[in-house]
Amino acid sequence: MKQVEKFIFFCHLMVVSILFKTTEAFSVRASLSLFYFDTTSNKSVSDHCVCGLYGLNSPLLSAQGLVGIPVSDNLEACDANTRFTVTKPPWIALIERGNCSFTEKIQVATRRGAAAAVIYNKLGKGNSTVLMSHPGAESIVAIMIGNMKGMEILHRIESGMKVTMVIEVGKKHGPWMNQYSIFFTSVSFFIVTAATMGYFIFYSARRLRIARAQSRNQRQLKAKAKKAIEQLQLRTLKQGDKETGPDGDSCVVCIELYKPNEVVRILTCNHLFHxxxxxxxxxxxxxxxxxxxxxxxVLGVEVSQ
Ligand SMILES: [Zn+2]
Ligand SMILES: [Zn+2]
Known part of the structure; x- marks a missing residue:
């Protein structure tokens, strides 16, 4: 019993985690195009990747412009008065993750007139990204990119290159994948719910059946006992009997003295009572x-198991 319950609990956990995965799959990728003149090789370079992730509260729109970075010792743009290397619109703010909320960073970029805020992950995170939640900063496009990509753009700007960025809504995860996830989740949810209900119905029915059998047994036993008791000897007390005399006993069940004309039953142990x-x-x-x-x-009425 206990193991079945554990199993059902485990199934529910699995379904919840699948649901979680499905919502993650709904996050929207951003495709990035970078254009700059590489001064070391004297060539115009265009670089393209689908390596950004739109923030949860970001409009799913395109944005483009020259990339600007904070003009300060740190690149996190947590100070509300942070200024950027670019001010002429349209421009895009490149900000490092950390020290304050995504909302604060994006709000700083919004106030300075940026068309979009690109936040790159912390050092050591490689090219992994997280899904940003930034309530209250919903007016401009906000995406996250990996640390390596962010550092690459940062170094180009710091070495004096003018980097232009185009952000576009990337292809969502293959539509078949999402549909498959939804279908799979629905089916597993249905199966687990049905299994749970089935188990409880089975369990309740079993309990009911046992209870019914027990009460039937008890009734049968009582009838049998009644019949057996009827077989025991009866006697009607008379005036002058030892029981009704001055040394007479009393019935221990009702604690009354025996009186003539009362009917008493004599048990197999020879004790008598009303x-x-x-x-x-x-x-x-x-x-x-x-x-x-x-x-x-003694009368042969045994309690059955
Ligand atoms: Zn009595
Ligand atoms: Zn007795």
């Missing part, structure tokens, strides 16, 4: 209230 007292007692307790002898066992 019939009306002992019959229900035996049905409930099985044993003689005085010597604890299991009367029903």
């Amino acid at each position: 019939k009306n007292c002992i019959d229900p007692w035996l049905l409930e307790h099985r044993t003689c209230p005085m010597c604890k002898c299991d009367i029903l066992k």
Whole structure:
């Protein structure tokens, strides 16, 4: 039982993680084109890659312009008064990740009139990117690129080259892939839900069946016991009997003294009680209230398993 529950829990976890993966697949890639005049080889170079990732709150639009970097010791543009190397629109701000939120960086670029903010990942992150969340900075295009690509552009600008960038909405992950993910997720969700429901229905039905069998057994046992008790000897007390005399006993069930004309039942252990007292007692307790002898066992009424 416990293992089945664990398994179902595990299945749910898997479905949730698949859902998570699917939403990740919905993130939009940005294609980057770079144009510059390479002063070392004296050649015009155009470089193209699909290496950016649009921020969650970014408009999914194209943007282009000369790339500008912060004019300060650090390149993170966290200071609200940060100025950039380019001011003539259209231009694109290149900012390093870290020290403050994406929203703050993008807002600085927006205030300075940039058409887009390109944030590159921290040192040591290679060319990996993360999906940026930047609520409150939604008016300009914001994308993230890897650290290596960011450093490459940065070094070109620092060495005096004028780099122009064109950002375009890249191809989304193959549409078949998304459809496949959605289909797969729906199917697995359905299967897990159905399995869970099936298991609980099966489990409840089993419990109900056991409870019913138990109450049926109990009824049968009670009927059998009643029949057996009827077989025990009865006696009607009379005036002058030892039980009704001055040294007479009292019935231990009701603690009343025996009186003439009362009907008593004599158990197999020879103890006697009022019939009306002992019959229900035996049905409930099985044993003689005085010597604890299991009367029903003696009569052959055993508790069945
Ligand atoms: Zn009694
Ligand atoms: Zn007894």
